[in-house]
Every structure is written in C-alpha cells, then in structure tokens.
Amino acid sequence: MTDPTTTVASSGAATSAPLLRVTGLHKSFNGVPALRGVDLDVRPGEVHGLLGANGSGKSTLIKVLAGFHDADSGTVSIHGRDLSSPFGPRGLREEGMGFVHQDLGLAPAGTVLEHMALDNVGHASGFRRVDWTAERTRVRELLDRFEVEVDVDATIDMLTPVQRAMVAVVRAVGGQERIAGGERRGQILVLDEPTVFLPRHEVGMLFALLDRLRAAGDAVLLVSHDLDEILQVTDRITVFRNGETAGTRHTQGSTRDDLVQLILGARDEHVAKGAAVVHDDRPPLLSARGLTGNRIVDLDLDLHAGEVVGITGLAGSGFEELPELLYGVRAPRAGTVVQEGQPVTDLRPAASMARGVILIPADRKGQGGVLGLTVMENMSLPFLTRRARGFRVDWKAIEAQAQEACDRLNVVPPRPEAQFGHLSGGNQQKALLGKWLDTAPRVMLLSEPTQGVDIGARREIFKLIRAAVAEGMSVLCATSDYEQLVEMADRVIVLDEGRIRTEIHGDDITKDALASAVYAEEAS
Amino acid sequence: MTTTDPVKTTATPKAPRKAAKRPAEPERFALLGVWAVLFLVFSLIVPETFPTTANISNMLGSQAVLLVLALGLIVPLRAGDYDLSVASTLNLSAVVVAVLNVNQGWNIWAAVIAAILVSMVVGVVNGFIITRFDIDPFIVTLGIGTVVQGLIYQISNSVTITGVDRKLSDTMLTQPFLAIPVDFYYAIALCVLVWYVFDHTAFGQRLLFAGQSRDVARLNGVNVSRLRWVSMIISAGVAGVAGVIYAGTTASADPTSGAAFLLPAFAACFLGSTVLKIGRFNPWGTLIAVYFLVTGITGLQLMGAQQYVQQLFYGGALVIAVIMSKLVKTRGERRRQAEVRPDVPA
Numbered sequence: 001m002t003d004p005t006t007t008v009a010s011s012g013a014a015t016s017a018p019l020l021r022v023t024g025l026h027k028s029f030n031g032v033p034a035l036r037g038v039d040l041d042v043r044p045g046e047v048h049g050l051l052g053a054n055g056s057g058k059s060t061l062i063k064v065l066a067g068f069h070d071a072d073s074g075t076v077s078i079h080g081r082d083l084s085s086p087f088g089p090r091g092l093r094e095e096g097m098g099f100v101h102q103d104l105g106l107a108p109a110g111t112v113l114e115h116m117a118l119d120n121v122g123h124a125s126g127f128r129r130v131d132w133t134a135e136r137t138r139v140r141e142l143l144d145r146f147e148v149e150v151d152v153d154a155t156i157d158m159l160t161p162v163q164r165a166m167v168a169v170v171r172a173v174g175g176q177e178r179i180a181g182g183e184r185r186g187q188i189l190v191l192d193e194p195t196v197f198l199p200r201h202e203v204g205m206l207f208a209l210l211d212r213l214r215a216a217g218d219a220v221l222l223v224s225h226d227l228d229e230i231l232q233v234t235d236r237i238t239v240f241r242n243g244e245t246a247g248t249r250h251t252q253g254s255t256r257d258d259l260v261q262l263i264l265g266a267r268d269e270h271v272a273k274g275a276a277v278v279h280d281d282r283p284p285l286l287s288a289r290g291l292t293g294n295r296i297v298d299l300d301l302d303l304h305a306g307e308v309v310g311i312t313g314l315a316g317s318g319f320e321e322l323p324e325l326l327y328g329v330r331a332p333r334a335g336t337v338v339q340e341g342q343p344v345t346d347l348r349p350a351a352s353m354a355r356g357v358i359l360i361p362a363d364r365k366g367q368g369g370v371l372g373l374t375v376m377e378n379m380s381l382p383f384l385t386r387r388a389r390g391f392r393v394d395w396k397a398i399e400a401q402a403q404e405a406c407d408r409l410n411v412v413p414p415r416p417e418a419q420f421g422h423l424s425g426g427n428q429q430k431a432l433l434g435k436w437l438d439t440a441p442r443v444m445l446l447s448e449p450t451q452g453v454d455i456g457a458r459r460e461i462f463k464l465i466r467a468a469v470a471e472g473m474s475v476l477c478a479t480s481d482y483e484q485l486v487e488m489a490d491r492v493i494v495l496d497e498g499r500i501r502t503e504i505h506g507d508d509i510t511k512d513a514l515a516s517a518v519y520a521e522e523a524s
Numbered sequence: 525m526t527t528t529d530p531v532k533t534t535a536t537p538k539a540p541r542k543a544a545k546r547p548a549e550p551e552r553f554a555l556l557g558v559w560a561v562l563f564l565v566f567s568l569i570v571p572e573t574f575p576t577t578a579n580i581s582n583m584l585g586s587q588a589v590l591l592v593l594a595l596g597l598i599v600p601l602r603a604g605d606y607d608l609s610v611a612s613t614l615n616l617s618a619v620v621v622a623v624l625n626v627n628q629g630w631n632i633w634a635a636v637i638a639a640i641l642v643s644m645v646v647g648v649v650n651g652f653i654i655t656r657f658d659i660d661p662f663i664v665t666l667g668i669g670t671v672v673q674g675l676i677y678q679i680s681n682s683v684t685i686t687g688v689d690r691k692l693s694d695t696m697l698t699q700p701f702l703a704i705p706v707d708f709y710y711a712i713a714l715c716v717l718v719w720y721v722f723d724h725t726a727f728g729q730r731l732l733f734a735g736q737s738r739d740v741a742r743l744n745g746v747n748v749s750r751l752r753w754v755s756m757i758i759s760a761g762v763a764g765v766a767g768v769i770y771a772g773t774t775a776s777a778d779p780t781s782g783a784a785f786l787l788p789a790f791a792a793c794f795l796g797s798t799v800l801k802i803g804r805f806n807p808w809g810t811l812i813a814v815y816f817l818v819t820g821i822t823g824l825q826l827m828g829a830q831q832y833v834q835q836l837f838y839g840g841a842l843v844i845a846v847i848m849s850k851l852v853k854t855r856g857e858r859r860r861q862a863e864v865r866p867d868v869p870a
Contacts, residue, residue, distance in 0.1 A: 329743065350745035359743060367743055370736040372803065381733060381744040384726035392724050 017080060018043045019219045020097070020188045025074030027060055029452075032424070034060040036243040037074065044186040047210050047220040049230040049251070052240035053263055053482065058223050061240075062192055065092050066099050078188070097188045098172030104164055104194075108157040112150055113139050116171050142174045146212050162202035165194050166209050173213065187218040193315065194222075195229060207233045225314055225480075227256050227519045241265050260515045264482075283341045285474040286326065286357060286443045291335035293318070293325045297498035298335070303443060303474040308465065310489030310509075311478045313518060318498040319478050320362070323445035326476065327352050327359040339443075353382060356442035360432055362451060362478075364425065368432050371421025375411070376402040378420045379435040405434035410460060426457025433464060444468065446477045450484055462488050482514040494518055551852040555799040555809075559816040566823035573826045577703055583818050585705030589614075589770045591814045592711050593785055594792040595718050596762025598805040600755040601793055602722065604735035605654070605661040607756060609646060609669030610763040610789060612676070615782025617643045617767025619676050621692075622685035622777035632689035636768050643764025644757050646672055651753030661756070676779045684778035692772040707769050711811075714762070718807040731755060732804070788838045792817065795845035802852055817841055 018041035027035040035057045042048045052058045063069045065076070070086035077083065078095045093099070106115060117135045139152050148166045156164060172189055191210075195203045210220050210233060224230050230237060231251060239246040239262040246262050284302035291299045295318035303309055313319040325332050328347035337344040339355055352358070361367040369378040379402045384393060402416035409430045411423070420428060429449065436444065444465075450458045465488060469475055477489060485492050492504045494517040502517050567575040593614055600607045617639040624635035650668050654661045701709065722728035733741040734748045742748050766785075771777045795816070796809030817837060824833045 327743075349743050350747060353745040361739075361743060363739075366737065367739040370733060370740050372736055373732070377729070377732070380729065381741075381746070384729055393726055393729060395724070 019079060019186050020221070021077045022061070023075050023077075025061065025064065025076070026072040027057075027064060027069060028072060032452075033243055035064075035071070035074075038240060038243065039245045040238050040248075042188060042219045042221055044217050044219055045214055046235040047214055047222055047233055049234035049237040050221055050223045050240065051225075051227070051230060051237060051259060051263055052246075053480075056240040056263075057243040058240055059192070060243075062099070062190055062223065065097060065190065067092070079186075096186070097190060099190045100165075100168045100172050100192065100194055102193045104168040106156045106164060106168055109155055111153050111155050112143075112159075112167055113152040115156070115167070116142070116152075116174055139174070142170055146170050146173070146209055148209065160202070161198050162205050165198060165206050169194070169206070169209055169213075173218070187213075188221065189213060189218060190221045190223070192223045193225065195224065195226065203229070225519075227259055230259070231256065239263055256519065260512065260519065264511045264515060284338075285340060286476075287338040288326065289336050289338060291322075291325060291337070292333045293321050293330070293498075294333075295321050295498045296325065296495070299498075299500065301493070303476055305442075305472045305474050306469055307490040308469055308475040308477060308488050310485040310492035311476060311495065312480055312482070312485060312492060312514065313495035313501070315480065317495045319480075319495045320447065323359055323447045323476060323478050324361070327357060327445055329359070353439070356440070357445065358436045358439060358441040358443070359445045360429075360436060360447065360449060362448035364428055364432070364452070365421075369420050369428060371419070373420055374417050375406065375420050375423065375431050376416035379405065379416070379431060379438075382435065382439050401438060405438055406431065409434040409464065424457075425452035426461075429453050429461060430457060430464075433461060437464070437468060442473060444473060444475045446475060446479075448479050448481070449477060450479075450481065458484070482511045485509060485514060486511055551798075552800055552802055554848075554852070555795065555812060555816060559812065559819060562816070562819055562823065566819070566826070570823070570826045574823055579822065579826070581700070581703050581705070583815070583822050584708045585700075587814050587818050588705070588707035588711040589766050589773065590785060590788050590792065591811060592714055592766040592769060593763055594789045594796070594810050594814060595711070595714050595807055596759040596766065597789050598718070598793050598796070598807065598810055599731065599758045599762070600661070600752070601805045602728075602735050603731045603752050603755045604738070605752055605755065607650065607665045607759045608662065608786065609650060609665040609672060610759055611783050611786035612669040612672040613643045613646045613760050613763040614767040614770060614785055615777075615779065616646065616672050616676050617764040618771035618777040618782060619680045619685070619779060621768055621771040622688050623679055625689050626685050626687050632692050636692070639768055639771075640761060640764040643767065644761040647757035647760025648753075650760065651756035654756065655749040655753050661752075665756075673783070676782075680777070680779045682779055684776055686776040688771055688775045688777065690775065692768075693775050707773065710769070714765075715807045715811050722807065727751075787842065788814075788817065791838045791842035791845065794849065795841055798845055798849040798852060803849060813841075813845075 020040070020042040022038060022040040024037040024039065025035050026033070026037055038057060038061060040048075040050070040061070050058055050061075060069065064071045065087070067087045071084075075082050075084050076087075076092070078092060078097070081095070083092070083095065110118075113132075113136060116139045117132075136152060143150060143152065146166075146169075148163075148170055150159060150163050150167060156167070159167065169189065169191070173187055194206060198206065210222070213220055214235075222230070222234060231254065234251045236248060236250055237254065237259065238248045239259065241263065242265075246265065249258065249262070282305065284304050286303045288299055288301040291301070295316065297318075299322070301309075301322075311319045311322055324330060326337060328349055328351065331347065337347055339357070344351075344355070349359070365371060376399055380393075380398045383398060383401070399416055403414070405411075406414040406416060411427050411430050411434065413423075420431070423431065433449075446465075449465075450461055453461065462484070465475055465477075477485070479485060486509055489509060490506065492509050492514060494501045494504070494514070504513055504517065563575075573579060593610055597607060597610050620639040620642050621632075621635045624630040624638055625632050630638070646668065650661070650665055653659060653664045653668070700706065722731070730741065730746045730751055733744070734746060734751050738748050741751075767782070770782070792810050792813040793805055795813035796807075796811070797803060797805045799809035799812050800806055801809065820841075821834050821837050824837070825831075
C-alpha cells in the first residue's frame with residue numbers, strides 16, 4: 001500500500017497551483033489510526049472525487065478540515081498558505097472552504113433567506129441590525145448567479161430534496177464569499193455524499209450546479225460511494241484506503257474496474273470461516289414477508305438456524321434499516337415478521353427480547369450503551385428481572401456474570417466497574433456482545449458491528465459470532481464493510497433502493513463480487 | 525465490590541498494574557467536609573446559640589418537608605425529567621387537607637388520604653401529557669404547576685385556613701423523639717426507601733438508564749414511556765405527602781407559601797448529586813445537601829443576617845452545585861480514564 005503520491009506528482013505538472021493541498025495528515029483515535037498520512041490536492045476549476053471504503057478515512061479528513069477533530073500531524077495549505085491543525089472550531093471556513101454535510105444542516109422551519117442571512121450576520125457583532133432588504137437582494141443575486149430557482153421566502157420544508165441540497169451548496173459558497181471579501185478568490189467546497197438521499201432523476205440538477213461552480217474557478221471536493229456518479233461528474237479522483245492515499249487518477253480514461261481495484265487494494269483471497277451447518281430444512285427462525293419501512297420495500301427474507309446472513313448496499317438503499325425493523329424499533333409500514341412459523345403480533349424491543357431476538361445497533365454510543373455508567377451496569381439491563389429476587393436485584397450475581405463475560409470475551413480492562421465510555425470501541429462492542437450472548441438469543445441482529453473497532457477486536461468479534469452460529473443461532477448482519485462480509489457471512493443480500501438486487505452465496509462472496517453488485521449500474 | 529476470585533487475576537495478565545478496586549475519590553465527600561467545617565465555624569462564632577440541642581433539633585425537624593419533597597423530586601430527575609409542579613402540588617395537598625378537614629368537617633385521616641390521591645392525579649396528568657404527546661416535561665410541569673396554583677386559590681378562596689385537626693400534628697408530626705421532632709424520622713425512613721429502590725430494585729436501575737439514554741433503555745426492552753409516567757406520579761404523590769406534613773406542622777394551610785419550596789428542592793437535588801455518587805441523583809446526597817443548606821442559613825441568621833440570606837444561599841447553592849458537579853465529574857473522569865487505559869496498543 002505504498003504507491004501514494006507518484007501519480008499525483010506526475011499528473012499535477014501542467015495546471016495551476018492547487019487551491020487546497022493536504023500533506024501527510026495523521027489522526028488517531030484512542031491509539032487506533034484513522035489517517036496515516038494522507039495526501040490530496042484540489043485545483044481551481046475542478047470537481048475532485050474522493051472515494052474509499054468505509055473506514056478508509058474520508059470522513060475523518062473532512063472532519064479535520066471542518067475543525068471537528070484536530071489532526072495529530074501533517075500540513076494543509078490553502079491558496080498556497082501553509083496552515084497546521086488545530087484549525088479552531090470554525091475549521092478552515094475563514095480560509096475559503098465551505099462544507100455541505102450529508103444532512104445538509106438546514107432547519108426545516110427556517111426560510112432560505114434566513115439561512116443565508118445567518119451566515120452573513122453570524123459573526124457580526126450581536127446587536128447590529130440585520131438589513132433585510134440588502135440581504136434579500138444579496139441572496140436573490142446569489143441564487144440567480146447559480147441559476148437556482150427557489151423562492152427566498154420559502155421555508156426549507158417546502159422545498160424538494162434537490163432544492164434543499166442546492167440551497168445548502170449555494171449557502172456554503174455564499175458564506176465564504178463574504179469572508180473572502182473584496183475580489184473573489186477561488187472557493188473550495190466540500191460535499192459529503194450529497195446525493196444519497198436525493199431522487200435519482202434530480203441528481204443531475206445538483207451536478208449542473210457543480211458545473212457552474214467549476215466554471216467560476218472554484219474547486220469542489222465530492223465525497224461519494226457511487227462510482228457512476230463520480231465518473232460522470234468529476235475531473236480527477238483520489239482514493240483512500242486504510243487511512244492512506246491509494247492513488248489519484250484522471251477521471252478521463254478511468255474505468256469502474258480501476259476504481260474498484262483501487263478502493264479494495266490487493267486482490268483478496270477467500271477466508272475460511274468453517275463449514276456452516278445451515279438448518280434450512282426446519283422452518284426459519286425469523287422471516288420477513290412483504291416488509292416495508294422508510295426505505296425498504298416489500299422485502300421477503302428468511303433467517304435459518306446456523307447461518308450468518310449479510311445485508312448490504314449503498315447508503316440509503318435500506319440495508320441499514322432492516323435490523324431495526326425486525327427488532328421493532330419502529331413499526332413497519334407494511335408486512336409481517338414471522339418467528340418459527342408464528343406470525344409476530346407484538347413487534348416491540350421488549351417483546352423481541354422476550355422471544356430471543358436481540359439487536360446490537362450501529363450507534364454504539366447513542367443506542368448501544370450508556371457511556372457514563374459502568375460496564376457492569378450496561379451489561380445488567382436485560383437481566384434485571386431475572387436477577388431480581390422479590391424486590392431486590394442481586395448485584396453480586398450480576399457482577400459475577402459481568403466479570404465472567406469480560407474474561408470470556410477478553411474485554412480490556414476486565415473490570416466490570418470500569419466506566420463504559422472509557423473503553424475503546426472494540427472493547428465496548430465485546431462487552432455488549434457478551435451481554436447479549438448471555439441472554440442466549442435465537443436470532444441476533446447486528447448493524448455495522450465492527451464500526452470503530454480495531455483489527456484485533458474485529459477478529460475476536462467475528463470468531464464469537466461464528467461460534468454462536470455454530471450452536472444454532474441465526475445472525476443478520478447489516479454492514480457496508482465488505483471485508484467483514486467476506487470473513488463472516490454465509491450469504492449476502494444486496495439491496496438497491498429498498499429491494500433485493502442480488503444474493504451471493506458461500507465461496508462466491510468476495511470483495512470484488514460485493515463491490516460489483518453494490519456499485520452495479522442502474523438496471524433501468 | 526468483594527469479588528476475590530483467585531482465578532480471575534491469573535486469567536487476566538493484560539492488566540499490568542492491578543489498580544485499587546475502587547479509585548479513591550475525595551470529591552465524593554467534599555460537601556460533607558464543607559458541612560463539617562461550616563458547623564465548626566458557626567459553633568466557634570456563635571457558641572451560645574448555634575451548637576445547642578434546641579437549635580440542632582430545630583434544624584433537623586424544620587427541614588422534613590423540604591427533604592420529603594426533594595426525595596420525591598429525584599425520582600423523575602433520575603429518569604431525566606424535570607418536575608416543576610412539585611411545589612404547587614405540595615401546596616395543593618396542604619390546602620386540600622385544610623379545606624376538607626376544617627371547611628367540610630371530614631375526618632383528618634380521610635382528608636389526608638384524599639389530599640395524597642389528589643396530588644397523584646397531578647402526576648397522572650403530567651405524565652399523560654408528557655408521554656402521550658411527547659412534550660418536554662419542563663414546559664408541561666411549568667404549565668400544570670401554574671394551573672394547580674390557580675386551583676388552590678379557587679378551593680381555598682385565596683385565604684389561609686387555620687384550625688387543622690391537632691391530631692395530625694400531635695400524633696404524627698411534632699412530637700419529639702430523642703429531642704428531635706418525629707417528622708425527621710419519617711423523612712429518614714423515606715430516604716432509606718428511595719435508596720433501596722434506586723440501588724437495589726430493577727425499577728431503580730431502569731430509571732437510571734431511562735435518564736441516561738432513552739434509546740439505550742428502549743432497545744434493552746425498557747418501557748420508557750410508562751417508566752417516565754410512573755416517575756411523575758411518584759414525585760407528585762410524594763409532594764402530596766410533603767404537603768400533608770406541611771399542613772400538620774403549621775396546623776393550617778395558606779394558598780401561596782408552598783411555592784417557596786421549589787428552588788430549595790432543586791438546589792438540594794442538584795447539590796446532592798455532587799456527593800457520594802457524583803453525577804447521579806441520590807437520596808443520601810440529597811439528605812446531606814438539605815442539612816448542609818439549613819446549617820448555612822441558620823448559622824448566618826444566628827450571626828444576625830437578614831431573612832434574605834435564605835434566597836442568596838439557596839439560589840447560590842443551586843448554581844454552584846451545577847458548576848461543581850460538572851468540574852468534579854471531568855476531573856474524576858480524566859483520572860479514571862488514565863486508570864482504565866494504561867497503554868493502548870497502536
């Protein structure tokens with residue numbers, strides 16, 4: 001993985017100096033490196049794509065630039081000026097960078113005018129009167145210049161998704177123009193997966209806007225998972241892999257296969273997971289029939305004892321939602337869940353737990369465990385009723401059980417009274433896994449189970465899950481981490497726009513096969 | 525914390541230095557220390573009035589109403605909800621006792637039971653609105669508290685009702701035992717009860733999780749809505765009990781003075797969360813906080829301070845308590861973190 005900058009140097013000779021240059025940026029979280037010295041340069045008048053698998057460091061880089069994290073080392077230069085982290089809470093916005101995050105950062109009840117005025121007034125002294133007439137003129141002019149046809153007095157919730165995205169983009173550009181003042185310097189706009197939640201046919205409108213930015217001499221850094229999109233709209237593409245720059249390519253002349261190769265790295269060989277004994281002769285442990293949620297449409301699925309079923313797709317395709325639907329976090333819009341032949345009538349978390357169906361959510365800090373409480377307390381919750389003798393909770397028994405689980409799963413430190421939030425991500429996940437395994441579940445629903453988990457703990461978690469499956473459990477694992485699916489899953493279902501696109505079995509599950517299935521061109 | 529399994533230590537060679545089981549946290553007892561110092565200082569400055577049996581007995585007995593109210597309030601606080609209607613509920617309960625007993629000629633005990641039931645209705649209404657419509661309890665209880673205040677004026681005709689049956693105060697409340705008014709012991713008993721519920725029942729633990737993270741609690745099978753609703757009913761019911769004690773100690777009920785309990789109750793709860801179990805609302809901490817506050821106020825008043833010192837002290841204590849708990853928590857956090865992760869494999 002050490003072929004990073006050569007391509008950059010050779011291709012960057014002809015054109016002007018880069019607007020943004022990132023050199024050797026490092027960042028670790030709790031000793032787990034997220035960026036191991038990435039390089040990137042973005043030139044004026046180009047749309048630069050940033051690709052990489054989950055965990056490759058894309059979002060970490062953007063968060064460093066936005067001032068959300070401080071880098072450990074490395075430099076960033078903008079307009080030729082060298083800057084070093086920390087960049088302060090406003091990040092590099094003062095230097096002419098604008099950020100549009102996936103959720104766009106717009107308040108539904110505010111008007112377009114209010115949002116844009118906010119940026120302008122935001123850092124003026126607090127009691128200065130807002131000149132609404134001048135603001136209105138400025139905002140109209142700005143929207144006209146980029147040919148975005150929205151009413152400045154419309155509230156955000158009245159706009160279509162693509163209009164919202166365009167407002168967010170223009171807002172980011174407009175906000176910086178002010179700061180730059182005087183003559184207009186080239187702006188750098190960072191778009192973090194802006195198209196995930198947009199209807200397909202409207203994406204083009206957003207890209208037309210990017211063209212106009214390019215024509216104005218600005219630079220756009222576009223983060224996306226969608227290869228077709230990247231190939232269609234960018235001039236150059238940088239790919240991150242494992243926190244390093246895997247390479248930079250000119251879009252012209254690049255193919256999907258080149259990029260997939262660059263994203264995945266060396267060709268992977270199949271990893272043995274031990275023979276699965278799938279009991280598909282018996283009725284499935286858990287099934288979905290016609291299940292419809294916010295994104296999933298009319299899904300049929302069977303989970304048998306003894307198998308790990310992976311479910312994946314692009315962000316927004318609905319795979320993230322399936323574990324929650326099956327667990328009953330939210331009521332499905334339509335369809336039924338069937339457990340061992342019996343239709344489930346009471347689809348709520350408490351009832352699911354009682355039936356032996358458990359969920360380990362992706363948001364470990366917000367939904368998995370309480371950071372401020374101890375490991376033991378976090379592990380106690382499902383057992384409170386069982387361990388309560390009369391009115392009294394048997395804390396001794398709970399502590400012994402937690403201690404046993406910590407030792408068995410190799411949680412570091414193996415002290416149940418340690419605060420949950422102080423454990424590393426991998427140890428947190430092992431503690432949660434231990435808790436749920438002690439409830440002897442029939443079906444385990446996992447959502448991104450190894451997000452933010454270091455390599456060592458990943459392996460251990462895979463082993464634990466395989467061992468549980470060997471004893472007749474069924475596991476559903478929703479993830480966008482292909483490597484994990486290769487190592488763990490017996491079959492993988494790929495979703496596209498809420499429907500099953502394809503299913504891959506056994507030895508056919510390779511990173512290449514998954515990437516091609518996920519990134520496959522539009523069928524229509 | 526007395527697991528001494530020999531196998532365990534050998535099975536975990538990864539912990540390089542076996543840290544003390546529970547890190548010593550002097551901060552946990554800081555308020556107790558300040559309280560002791562305060563007591564000593566006042567004893568030295570006003571030796572003839574402060575460290576006397578009469579004064580101490582008075583301090584202990586006079587705070588029973590506040591302590592009971594605060595012990596009810598920490599239940600929703602533990603579940604992450606504010607109940608700003610507790611003071612009005614207390615007042616309502618006192619007025620209901622007086623109106624039924626004096627104006628309507630009810631038996632005093634029937635009036636007491638009615639008052640507590642009426643108070644619980646306030647909690648039922650609060651909980652219903654909060655959980656059914658998913659509205660911030662802060663604003664709901666603020667509104668309901670004001671509605672309750674209006675009801676109090678209506679049923680009491682805005683006058684103080686005197687002449688509540690002496691049986692209430694004589695047999696239940698102000699008779700001294702070991703020179704301390706007996707209502708002090710009720711408050712202590714309630715403290716034990718709340719401690720038991722918080723630390724040793726599944727309900728208490730679920731409350732804690734619901735307060736720390738609604739999502740975590742729900743995904744672990746806790747019925748968060750019902751729990752929050754129940755906690756509102758408990759705080760209202762306990763406020764009703766506090767109101768009964770209040771009516772008993774004064775043998776009367778006026779329509780306004782209950783409101784004065786709101787801020788001290790919050791001050792006690794928040795100050796209490798900086799003692800013993802830092803960052804958690806806990807009954808013994810609340811008890812310490814209540815008596816810490818009254819020690820300060822009484823001492824200053826005996827030194828000749830005016831009545832307003834009470835407001836200064838309660839208000840100041842609330843703000844300082846919140847700042848303290850934040851500071852102490854971050855400090856302890858850093859140390860404990862260093863202990864948990866001595867070395868991180870890169």
